[in-house]
Amino acid sequence: MSERENILGRIREALQFDAPLPGSHGHATTDHAVAESPASHAREWLPSVSTDIGEQFALFAKNAADLKADFQLFASRDDLKAALVKISATEKWQRIASHEGELSNFASQSLGLPTLLTDHGYDVQAMERCDAAITECDALVAQTGGVVVTSRSTGGRALSVLPPHHVVIARRDQLVADLPSAFALLQRRYAPDYPSMISFITGPSRTGDIERILVLGAHGPKKLTILCC
Amino acid sequence: MSTFVSEFKTAATRVTGDARQRQFIRTALGNYEIARDKRKASFQSWESARQAAAETKWQAINHLDTHLESLVAKLEARGTKVHWASNATQAREIILKIVTDKKARSIIKSKAMTSEEIHLNDALEHAGFTVAESDLGEFIVQLRHEPPYHIVFPSMHLTRDQIRDLFQKELGDAPSNSPEDLTMVARRVMRQKYIEADIGFTGGNFAIAETGMISITENEGNARLTAALPKTMITLLGIEKVLPRFSDLALFLPMLATAGAGQPMTCYNTMYSGPRQPGECDGPEEWHVVLLDNRRTELLADPEQRDALHCIRCGACLNVCPIFRNVGGHTYGTTYSGPVGSVITPHLRGLQDWKHLSNASSLCGACTEACPVKIDLHHHLLHNRRNASMSEPSFFEKLAYKIFGMVANEPVFWSLAKKIGWLTQPLQRAVKGSALDPAKAWTKTRDLPTQPLESFKDWWRNRK
Amino acid sequence: MTVTLFIPCFIDALYPRAGISMVEILERLGHTVICPEKIACCGQPPFNSGYWDEARTIAAPVLEQLKDAEAIVIGSGSCGAMVKKFYPELFAKTPHAELAKQVASRTWEFSDFLVNKLGVTDLGAKFPHKVTYHDGCHGLRELGIKTSPRVLLGKVGGLQLVEMKDEICCGFGGTFSAKFPMISTAMGEVKCNNAVETGADYIVSGDSSCLMHIQGLLSRQGKPIKTISLAEVLNHQ
Numbered sequence: 001m002s003e004r005e006n007i008l009g010r011i012r013e014a015l016q017f018d019a020p021l022p023g024s025h026g027h028a029t030t031d032h033a034v035a036e037s038p039a040s041h042a043r044e045w046l047p048s049v050s051t052d053i054g055e056q057f058a059l060f061a062k063n064a065a066d067l068k069a070d071f072q073l074f075a076s077r078d079d080l081k082a083a084l085v086k087i088s089a090t091e092k093w094q095r096i097a098s099h100e101g102e103l104s105n106f107a108s109q110s111l112g113l114p115t116l117l118t119d120h121g122y123d124v125q126a127m128e129r130c131d132a133a134i135t136e137c138d139a140l141v142a143q144t145g146g147v148v149v150t151s152r153s154t155g156g157r158a159l160s161v162l163p164p165h166h167v168v169i170a171r172r173d174q175l176v177a178d179l180p181s182a183f184a185l186l187q188r189r190y191a192p193d194y195p196s197m198i199s200f201i202t203g204p205s206r207t208g209d210i211e212r213i214l215v216l217g218a219h220g221p222k223k224l225t226i227l228c229c
Numbered sequence: 230m231s232t233f234v235s236e237f238k239t240a241a242t243r244v245t246g247d248a249r250q251r252q253f254i255r256t257a258l259g260n261y262e263i264a265r266d267k268r269k270a271s272f273q274s275w276e277s278a279r280q281a282a283a284e285t286k287w288q289a290i291n292h293l294d295t296h297l298e299s300l301v302a303k304l305e306a307r308g309t310k311v312h313w314a315s316n317a318t319q320a321r322e323i324i325l326k327i328v329t330d331k332k333a334r335s336i337i338k339s340k341a342m343t344s345e346e347i348h349l350n351d352a353l354e355h356a357g358f359t360v361a362e363s364d365l366g367e368f369i370v371q372l373r374h375e376p377p378y379h380i381v382f383p384s385m386h387l388t389r390d391q392i393r394d395l396f397q398k399e400l401g402d403a404p405s406n407s408p409e410d411l412t413m414v415a416r417r418v419m420r421q422k423y424i425e426a427d428i429g430f431t432g433g434n435f436a437i438a439e440t441g442m443i444s445i446t447e448n449e450g451n452a453r454l455t456a457a458l459p460k461t462m463i464t465l466l467g468i469e470k471v472l473p474r475f476s477d478l479a480l481f482l483p484m485l486a487t488a489g490a491g492q493p494m495t496c497y498n499t500m501y502s503g504p505r506q507p508g509e510c511d512g513p514e515e516w517h518v519v520l521l522d523n524r525r526t527e528l529l530a531d532p533e534q535r536d537a538l539h540c541i542r543c544g545a546c547l548n549v550c551p552i553f554r555n556v557g558g559h560t561y562g563t564t565y566s567g568p569v570g571s572v573i574t575p576h577l578r579g580l581q582d583w584k585h586l587s588n589a590s591s592l593c594g595a596c597t598e599a600c601p602v603k604i605d606l607h608h609h610l611l612h613n614r615r616n617a618s619m620s621e622p623s624f625f626e627k628l629a630y631k632i633f634g635m636v637a638n639e640p641v642f643w644s645l646a647k648k649i650g651w652l653t654q655p656l657q658r659a660v661k662g663s664a665l666d667p668a669k670a671w672t673k674t675r676d677l678p679t680q681p682l683e684s685f686k687d688w689w690r691n692r693k
Numbered sequence: 694m695t696v697t698l699f700i701p702c703f704i705d706a707l708y709p710r711a712g713i714s715m716v717e718i719l720e721r722l723g724h725t726v727i728c729p730e731k732i733a734c735c736g737q738p739p740f741n742s743g744y745w746d747e748a749r750t751i752a753a754p755v756l757e758q759l760k761d762a763e764a765i766v767i768g769s770g771s772c773g774a775m776v777k778k779f780y781p782e783l784f785a786k787t788p789h790a791e792l793a794k795q796v797a798s799r800t801w802e803f804s805d806f807l808v809n810k811l812g813v814t815d816l817g818a819k820f821p822h823k824v825t826y827h828d829g830c831h832g833l834r835e836l837g838i839k840t841s842p843r844v845l846l847g848k849v850g851g852l853q854l855v856e857m858k859d860e861i862c863c864g865f866g867g868t869f870s871a872k873f874p875m876i877s878t879a880m881g882e883v884k885c886n887n888a889v890e891t892g893a894d895y896i897v898s899g900d901s902s903c904l905m906h907i908q909g910l911l912s913r914q915g916k917p918i919k920t921i922s923l924a925e926v927l928n929h930q
Contacts, residue, residue, distance in 0.1 A: 003313040005300075007468065010292045022283035022536065022603055023670040024638075037473075038284035039480040045278040046483060047271045063493070067575050068500035069503060099510075118510045118674070124424050124458060144483070144494045157457035161450050161497075162423075179479035188476060194440060196307070196506045199499040200482070205450040206496055209366035209384050210392055210408035212257050218365055218412055219419060220450020220497065238873070245879035253882070260860075262841045291811070348771035551862045555879040589873050591866025594740065594834035614743030622744070630747035636733040637702065638754050647706050672872040674878040675909030685700050685709035689716075689728050 042180050049143050049177040056177055058141040063145025064226060065201030068216060071145075073172075073229040081110045084167070084227060088113070091132040091165065096120075099155025101136045103169045108134050118155040127158065132165040133221075138198075139185055140170050140228065143178040146202035147226060148186070152195035160201065161170075166221040170228040233562060234585040240560040250386065251555055257385055258548050264491025265545075269491070282405070282484055283603035286539035289438075289471045292527065296438035296471045298518070304440020304518060307503030312519045316640050317347035320521050324463060328358055329516055331461050333428045337419075339445075339452035340364040341432025342380050342542060343465045343521055346564045346577075349430075349681065358504060360430075361422045363451035365415050372399045378558035380565065381544035386557060394608040417499065429459035429513065433466035434541070440475045441502055443518065445483060448496040450631050456501060462513035464501075467521050469529075469538040475500075481541065489543035490602040528576040534609045539602045546596035546606055552589060561586060566654075568596035580617050587613035643688070651680050694734045695725045696806075697762035699755075701772040701902075702734040708901045714928035715768050715803055718816060729758045733768075733773040740783060741867050748783060756780070756792050758909075768924065770832020773802035778835045800848045802832055804899050804923060808841040814848050816902040820929045821851025825893040827884070827907065829900030830862050842899055842923055849926060857887040865906035889918055898922065899923040 001009075010113045021034060050056060057073060064071035074080040088096075088111050097116040098108040116126055123152045135154040147168050149160045161165055176182050186198060205220030216222050244250060269275045293633055301311045314320035320343075328336060336353065338360055344350065350360050350371075362371040366383030368529045370376065372395055377383030384392070389406040396403035396414055404410045410660075431452050435444040443464055445452045456462055472481065478500070486492040505512035528538055547553045547567030563574050563583070571586035587610040596606040638644040660666045662673060671677060683691075696719050700712040712728075719726050736751035756775075759765050767773040784793035786880045807813050826846065832838040846854050863869025864870065871877075884907060890894045896918060898904050904920040911918060 003315050006293050006315055007313050010526035011529060012653035014526055015291060017532045019532040019535040022287040036283045038281040039477045042480040044331050045272055045274040121510055127426060146494060151509050151512060157508060158511055161453040180386060181480045183476045194502045196503040196509060196512055197499060197501055199497060201497060202494040203496050206448050207365045207412055210411055211389055212260060213408040215409050215412040219416055219454060242875045425917045436781035449836055551880045553877055589876060591862050591864060591869045593830035598834060615745050617745030626742060627744055630744045634747055634750045637751050640730055641734045670874045673874060674913060676912040678905050681709055681711065683711060685705040685712040686730065688709055688713055
């Protein structure tokens with residue numbers, strides 16, 4: 001018998017006996033059934049998010065600021081481009097990395113810098129020498145101030161985590177209210193053939209492992225910039 | 230009696246005598262509580278969220294076979310190699326075989342408590358492989374050759390000065406004692422290790438049955454790099470990490486962050502559904518997922534304590550436990566410390582050898598109150614005590630309670646006992662604190678109350 | 694009504710004034726108080742140590758004595774929790790199972806009884822001191838008692854209540870205090886420091902067993918802050 005069968009066999013044998021229902025603390029209540037999908041009402045219990053788009057952007061902006069991520073909302077692409085060029089000059093970028101995409105191409109090409117594109121494979125040491133990564137995203141999440149990326153839509157697994165500065169170029173219509181919406185979006189978009197990596201990025205990389213003092217840029221990017229138009 | 234008890238008591242005595250360390254730990258965990266309370270208050274209903282999380286985990290564990298089958302089928306369909314390990318020995322063998330077959334020259338590791346549980350690093354190093362811990366806290370304790378202090382905050386017991394001295398000694402690189410500078414040292418050290426490693430090793434926080442994914446939660450980005458760059462990725466996780474649905478993560482990720490660290494969301498929450506897929510530009514060519522039993526099925530077979538398998542390893546119970554705060558994580562002498570460790574270790578490592586962890590508690594219940602998935606933690610400590618006493622009662626303790634029972638139930642004996650207690654008070658005062666003092670455990674640090682001549686029952690009787 | 698008052702073993706032997714205060718308060722409110730003579734202990738010590746047979750030997754006569762009681766009031770959060778929360782579990786699947794549930798449903802901790810059953814908050818007491826309140830863990834977390842003691846103290850003449858900064862266990866834990874004395878003491882020291890920091894003259898609690906441990910530490914360390922049971926404060930003129 002394989003270990004798989006051993007383990008599954010032990011599980012089945014163990015589960016012959018019922019365990020008390022949750023929250024009953026040993027005083028099993030038979031009149032309380034567990035719902036089909038208990039977490040499906042999560043939206044009612046997680047921090048509230050307004051249905052108004054303007055307020056959602058304000059919430060995203062506040063959360064991003066709390067996370068020390070730099071979020072800027074623009075009226076036009078030209079404004080976004082100007083801001084990106086300014087960041088590049090201030091940060092003195094010499095080389096950047098990015099992926100093919102309508103928005104990401106627009107952004108990376110506007111800088112006129114040597115650009116490593118990941119889509120058809122790349123040299124990791126070359127990416128390590130890049131000052132910044134410019135990616136698109138799958139969604140912005142108002143409730144958390146976070147960004148959703150995947151290995152299929154935003155240039156692979158390493159692009160959004162290896163270079164020291166991650167810049168996300170997003171469209172206004174990519175803002176979703178909350179985490180349940182983000183997961184629903186991913187399921188609609190990809191199921192059953194998901195990208196091999198989906199990541200919820202909530203702020204620049206951080207650690208509190210030394211005396212619980214917050215330090216940014218532990219291993220992932222020290223800076224996260226989100227430009228949206 | 231196991232040596233583990235005396236080691237526990239020795240360590241507990243040392244740490245409880247170290248006022249500086251206790252204060253340091255209490256300050257850290259006090260700050261955690263402030264942050265956590267703020268986050269909990271931001272929920273529309275933390276209690277409803279807890280109940281839903283508890284029910285979701287109940288579903289997951291009470292249909293564990295079905296969920297594991299779904300998880301594995303979906304993982305394998307996309308090219309993941311899934312291995313099943315009944316115990317630590319098998320898990321180590323599986324992993325050693327993979328790294329040997331790959332002729333691995335360097336292994337980079339992100340945080341995985343299951344790897345501590347099976348003593349993986351020792352096994353790999355013994356077989357000649359070098360293992361680099363990439364999580365900052367794990368990196369630090371690896372340099373000190375000690376286990377993690379806390380399941381979420383491995384190096385919380387160390388001051389910045391201690392870390393600076395450590396880096397100076399072991400790395401020759403410690404520009405200052407600022408957390409920022411020290412973190413950048415670790416970042417520099419890790420950089421090339423990520424790029425050059427041939428094996429990336431991770432743990433897993435959740436295993437999603439519906440979609441065949443492993444979800445990994447972290448703040449630093451080291452797990453993301455570990456899962457992105459090396460050609461072979463190995464993930465080890467306990468079979469109990471299952472969640473039924475992808476959408477369940479929308480509830481569990483913020484709850485894990487809130488309860489575990491007082492954060493609204495941990496920085497990187499990443500779901501992996503396979504090795505590099507066709508059309509993807511990077512990622513491991515091979516992904517091995519090792520599912521670990523290691524006596525979890527025994528805990529599963531105990532319906533009374535089965536909910537201990539609901540644990541999402543957030544560490545909230547450790548953070549609020551007054552025992553943990555005063556003895557620290559290393560005193561427990563085992564991988565899983567704090568209340569959840571005190572509940573499950575007797576099951577995973579032997580009741581008689583480890584029952585003392587369940588005994589070393591005042592049963593205050595702060596853990597049960599803090600648990601985001603409503604595990605009945607402090608009651609299970611009682612259950613472990615009952616199980617231990619039933620299978621191997623202590624002759625003298627049992628006898629003492631029998632005698633106590635006879636005395637308590639018989640008014641004449643009870644009255645007599647009180648009289649004797651009152652009369653022997655001068656004797657007790659004479660031997661107080663000395664080797665002759667039967668109440669030495671108390672009187673070493675505390676005064677005994679003075680027993681009055683007239684008890685309540687005396688007063689009640691005299692009224693009539 | 695007729696109130697059956699179950700006085701815990703340590704109050705009987707060591708802190709009778711707490712029990713006397715409870716009797717006087719209830720009688721002043723016009724109730725008839727019965728204190729069953731035959732029972733001395735709820736059985737928690739063997740229960741907490743895992744010796745449930747021995748605990749049942751002690752607790753079964755308690756159930757028998759309380760069988761016909763109209764209302765059972767227990768002068769301690771920890772014994773109250775034993776009867777109300779743990780007796781049903783202790784006696785599950787035994788002939789006493791139903792009786793245990795019955796008795797549990799008619800049992801109250803003292804402050805809970807006054808405020809939530811009798812609806813009484815002002816006992817006409819006077820205690821012109823600054824006090825802080827220690828919530829015994831069993832009462833707090835098993836029985837949910839947090840507001841009733843504070844409501845009662847709020848009506849005591851001249852009393853000023855200041856809260857300690859943390860809601861944490863004092864470290865008594867019954868036999869834990871003797872089995873793991875170094876941890877028990879460390880926890881108690883934190884509690885004592887928190888109490889002293891409030892600047893209060895007294896630590897008040899509905900659990901005299903906690904106070905025994907706290908007072909033991911305070912006396913040994915020569916700290917001036919004193920301990921007193923909730924019942925004595927509420928009976929104070």
